[in-house]
Amino acid sequence: MDRSLSLFLFLFLTLFVEMRGGRGECPTSNRCGDQGPLIQFPFRLKGQPHHCGYPGFVLSCTENNQIMLELPVSVKLLVKNIIYKSREIIVQNPDNCLARQLRNLSLASSPFQFKFEGDVTFFNCSSLKTAESFAAHFIPCLSIPGNPVYAVDSFYPLQNMDLSSCRRLCNASVGYHVFTDYTFNGSAFSLKWPKSICGSCLRGGHICRLKKSNSREPETECIKGVSKQAMVTGTIFGFFLLVLVIAMLYRLHSSDKLERENRIKVKRFLEDYEALKPSRYSYADIKRITNQFKDKLGQGGYGTVYKGKLSDEVFVAVKILNNSQGNGEEFINEVATMGTIHHVNIVRLVGFCADGFKRALIYDYLPNESLEKFIFSRVVKNYSLGWKKLQEIAIGIAKGIEYLHQGCDQRILHFDIKPHNILLDHNFNPKISDFGLAKLCSKEQSAVSMTVARGTIGYIAPEVLSRNFGNVSYKSDVYSFGMLLLEMVGGRKNIDVSVESTSQVYFPEWIYNHLDIGEELCIRIEEKGDVEIAKKLAIVGLSCIQWFPMDRPSMKIVVQMLEGGGKLTMPPNPFASTTPTKTNLSKPVSVFQQELAIIPEIE
Incomplete structure (x- = not known):
């Protein structure tokens, strides 16, 4: 927190406390629970500093949130209400046997007095007739069978009583008005405190508190209460204080949140790094x-x-x-x-x-499994992908292969690029998988030695099958990618003997023939622009499946062709080339025929 902000908050709190009447350790009001009477000067709660209340005005809260007044000689009374203007506290005996406590009560050392002065004498009379002969009040809670206890008002002359069957127990100074049967059996009664304590201060709406003096006897002083203007000012200050506190808490929370996010970021980085x-x-x-x-x-x-x-x-x-x-x-x-x-x-x-x-x-x-499921499925319509998504997938695969060829310390030749080995994540981003047939070579190495052919029939480059077509190199992956592209365009494998027309058995050749005579590839075309995307993918694919490696583009050029917006020119016809021998055949030999002839050589 800024130092200036802390200083402002300190001064603001100091001013606010002073406006509330000073002494922050002495609350101006307390309660025991939500519904109990208000506790304020001259009373104080037990545990608060002595100067918060007048001597002898100590209250305590019970476990049940009730207020208890403690008088001399351990007399405890339950407080029902406090009337500050008339200086009265309404109390009740907690166990409904006031007489038991009155026997020990002496208010001489207490600031409280009964509302009306008077005494009472307790007698134990064995004869009921004797007790009925004078104004006696039966005390059930002090009596036992055969030994009833009675209370006699002090104004009644004892010489007029027949006390032959009674034994005097004790005297107690009590109020005249409490001498009824129901009073001794649990009714609430009133205690008053002297007018000298605060006087009529509270009656006028002012504040009463202990006066700071060196005298032995405690003195009180009356100060003016908070005016309406001061209350409005205090409310405004309180509002700004609340806004300030919220702003500081928000700032601290934001700072802690940023720190937590930074810690999480570092932790995740270390986990990913490991x-x-x-x-x-x-x-x-x-x-x-x-x-x-x-x-x-x-x-x-x-x-x-x-x-x-x-x-x-x-x-x-x-x-x-x-x-x-x-x-x-x-x-x-x-x-x-x-x-x-x-x-x-x-x-x-x-x-x-x-x-x-x-x-x-x-x-x-990767939840979406392989690309093969989406381009070859004829059962589930939801498996079909739009042409824009197919183009994005093609670009992603091309970038992945380009990275293998140019982005690593050593060139990595995959040798098994096919739809089954292209996996799709939840956003259909392609990821090349299955490097079981891969080979490592230096980037300066123009040819790779290979004892046996590697790959999957239909995607194997001609030079992998026969060295007469050229040396095995990274251009072999380019050929496999071209076949994959053409399968994405047609939504079928490059060799499909199940088709009705024999001219469509070898699909790449069928595509070239259509494009060569200017016919559109009306394959699964649904939206405007689909034709151009299909044509672009087909042309790039045909450029990649040229028989001789030197005629194929690098994957860097392939990425540029796929991402470019210009019109692509048709590549040479890879199916009209001569055979790799010096003998010219009247009919060109299809690549898949070369592959089928050499299948036994493939491990």
Whole structure:
């Protein structure tokens, strides 16, 4: 808090307290509970400083929020009301046996007196006739069977009484008006305090308090009460004080909130920083994370994927690798490559398990599963995506592949780009997954050695199948991405033997033929602009599936083509090229025919 603000608040509080009449430790009014009588000078509550009340005017609050007046010789009376103007306090015996306390009461040392002066004498009379012969009041709470107790008013001459069967117990100074049967049996009565204490000060609406003097006897003084103008001024000051306090509290709360947010931000950063490298888990951890493999997401030749939970808010996908040949290399590829990859369009490897023969990979959980479900589904209409979203997905995938090729210390070749390996988060942002077939190479390396073909039929580049088409390089991923784009455009696999027309069996060639003769791709067109997006995706896809790697663009150029607004030119026809040998064929050989011929070579 600013020093000037603190000083202002201090001065303001000081002024406010002075306006309230000084002595902040002496409240001007108190109550025991919400409904009890008001407690103010000359009374004070037990525990408050002595100068807050006149000597002998001490009240206390019971557990039931009742007010108790304590008189000399331990006489305690329940306070029903306090009338300050007439200087009266209405009290009642708490146990409904006033006579028991009156036997010990002496008001000589107390500031209180009964409203009317008088005495009473208590007798124990064995004969009821004797008691009835004079003005006696039966006291049930002091009597026992065979020994009744009576009270006799002091004005009644005792010499006129037959006291032969009575025994005198004690005298008490009480008020004349209380001498009735109901008074001794629990009725409230009145005590008064002298006029010298405050006098008519309270009657005039003024304030009474102890006077500061050196005399032994306490003295009171009467000061003027708060005027209406002062009350208005105090109310205004009180309002500004309230506003000031609220402003300070809000400022402190905002400061604390900002500090808490900063602490949380630092904590999350450290947690994310620690999680940049995948953590190692035991197989027992894997079973706990997947709840004993309860929720199965999918299954393939590589293994089975289960949904898991690291915490209440963090869900993961756990891939349990099969115990078959090749898993060792696939596992190493996944951990080695993905452990260093951090990109918005690439799935994050959270952790792994290598516990004996048990191997597992833990990824971020993506609720919308793979792109394959959305572009190949013919059953669920809700699975279809609009062309604008398809274009966004295509750009995201292209940026992810470009990062693998240019953004890492070493170039990463994926070798298995296909719709099944493109996962979608809750906003349908694409993320490349499954790096089991990936290879690392330097950015200066123009060719990659490969003993066996890698990939999935329909997406494998020609050079991966036969070196006669050229060297295997990052351009092999460009070919796979081109095939993926064309499948996104057609909403079907590139080879579909179920179609009626044989000319549509190889879909990429069908697309090229339509665009080459100027026909529009009227595939799932619903809105204005869909035709241009479909055409752009098709042209980029055809540019990427050129037979020879040197004719394909880099992924950087692909991203520019997809994001650009200009008109794209048609690439050369990849299906009219000559075969890689020097012999020219009268009919070009389709790439998928090359793939089918070399399937036995693929591991």
